[in-house]
Amino acid sequence: MSTQPAAESSAAAAAAPPTPAGLKxxxxxxxxxxxxxxxxxxxxxxxxxxxxxxxxxxxxxxxxxxxxxxxxxxxxxxxxxxxxxxxxxxxxxxxxxxxxxxxxxxxxxxxxxxxxxxxxxxxxxxxxxxxxxxxxxxxGRIVTGAQDPVVLYVSGGNTQVIAYADQRYRIFGETIDIAVGNCLDRFARLLGLPNDPAPGYNIEQLARQGTKLIELPYVVKGMDVSFSGILSYIEGAAKELMTKGEASPADLCFSLQETIFAMLVEITERAMAHVGSNDVLIVGGVGCNLRLQEMMQVMVGERGGRLYATDDRYCxxxxxxxxxxxxxxxxxxxxxxxxxxxxxxxxxxxxxxxxxxx
The missing domain is CATH 3.30.420.40 (ATPase, nucleotide binding domain)
Incomplete structure (x- = not known):
């Protein structure tokens, strides 16, 4: 059973004004x-x-x-x-x-x-x-006002790069195994990090204290990415590195984030070049991650485009x-x-x- 005593506050916590007639x-x-x-x-x-x-x-x-x-x-x-x-x-x-x-x-x-x-x-x-x-x-589109961006959809169960064409959201690249959020969540469990409010959020906070970048597998296959091998590698190396004092949990979180987010930025930029768009919209639970947004902003800025992202209320x-x-x-x-x-x-x-x- 949940440890939370009450529902999370709504994005529209105050009572809304009456709805105008005619609006569904x-x-x-x-x-x-x-x-x-x-x-x-x-x-x-x-x-x-x-x-x-x-x-x-x-x-x-x-x-x-x-x-x-x-x-x-x-x-x-x-x-x-x-x-x-x-x-x-x-x-x-x-x-x-x-x-x-x-x-x-x-x-x-x-x-x-x-x-x-x-x-x-x-x-x-x-x-x-x-x-x-x-x-x-x-x-994401209605909250940010994005018109026709390339979409990076990253969550616990999904990882896709998407663009719209002919009344379909076309998938240009995706994970070939586990989702990016699942990768982060499973590593958080290995470190014994709390699930409150979310394991990925706690990895993000710990990663900010990391100072040492550990080299991890970087797996981009065309427009697709793979996270299972990275997870297996870091799970196997984590205990040894921490025991020998060669890396702290913060260093490992920092290294994992930097590696997998770089992979996501790469395939997003490739999709942008393919469809001729310089704007990116990040959606899904992992889209709340400020480091991912920061890395994506650098790439989008270099292309003269605009990054659209939201906070945890909507991601x-x-x-x-x-x-x-x-x-x-x-x-x-x-x-x-x-x-x-x-x-x-x-x-x-x-x-x-x-x-x-x-």
Whole structure:
């Protein structure tokens, strides 16, 4: 069970003003991993409320699907109530329910889908399944104002370089094994770092104290990257280096970040050259990392472009990132029948028909 006593504060903590007549509202539920979030977004892109809660396990442990699903079941209804209260919204004002269809962990996904179906029937509004990755992209675009950037999507379960073309988000490069966030999380467990608020965040803080760069494998294969070999190498070398006094935990965190972030910057720049864009948008939980943003800014600045990035309110999984693309899909008549409100752990970013973009 989570060690957090209350839901994390919403990005729109103060009660929102009444919604102007004619603007539709969407309520979104996100629960693909260890965070469950409920967000309410208005038709003009204004986020009315966005509370969430995180399932946190003891140091050195990950989170399992069954326990995570139980956490989401415990928090779903109270987060819906909190979102309505913070957004100054009644159920009768909600135009549609959006939920995360995938990708993600099966049990947690299904738990939130069940709540979405319940609300759809209870409030008699359409329901829409949203791709988690597309949710991150559209959230980043509406929050930052980015128009048509190359997107670096980095999280615990995904690592992709993406650009838009012909109503699809095309994947130009990705990890061929584990995601960058998973690599950081597993190394944090090896060091015994806390999972509160997140293992990757704690690695970032420790890395700032590092002064020695340890040479690690650098694995870029064309447009793709690989992190499993780097993780295996540093896991094997960490104990010996620390025992001999040749490196501190801070040095190891610093070295791991510098190496894997350099790989991400390289494949992002290659995609930029290919599509002819000088702007970059970073989305996903790892996108909160200020060192990654700093390294990307140097590269983008040299190309005369602009970097778009957000903080943990929008980078980390949240309900608003599901509500907003749900509202965009609703505007194009993209709803689904209740019998088709399924979930899938494997749902590629480029499978989505992005009908709302020209």
């Amino acid at each position: 509202l969407a309520l979104g539920l996100e629960g693909s991993a260890n965070k469950i979030g409920v967000g309410i977004v208005r038709g003009d892109g204004h986020i009315l409320s966005n509370p969430r809660h995180t399932f946190i396990t003891p140091p050195g442990q990950g989170f399992l699907p069954r326990e995570t699903a139980m956490h989401h079941q415990e928090w779903a209804v109270r987060l819906v109530q909190q979102a309505l209260k913070e957004g100054n919204v009644t159920p009768s004002q909600i135009s549609c329910i959006a939920y995360t269809k995938g990708p993600g962990m099966g049990g947690p996904l299904v738990s939130c889908a069940v709540v979405a179906r319940m609300l759809s029937q209870l409030w008699r509004v359409p329901i829409i399944g949203v791709n988690h990755c597309v949710g991150h992209i559209e959230m 980390i999984d949240n309900g608003a990132m599901i509500a907003w693309p749900g509202l965009l899909a609703l505007g194009q008549g993209q709803t689904v029948e209740l019998a088709e409100t399924t979930c899938t752990q494997r749902y590629r970013t480029d499978e989505v028909h992005v009908i709302w973009r020209g």
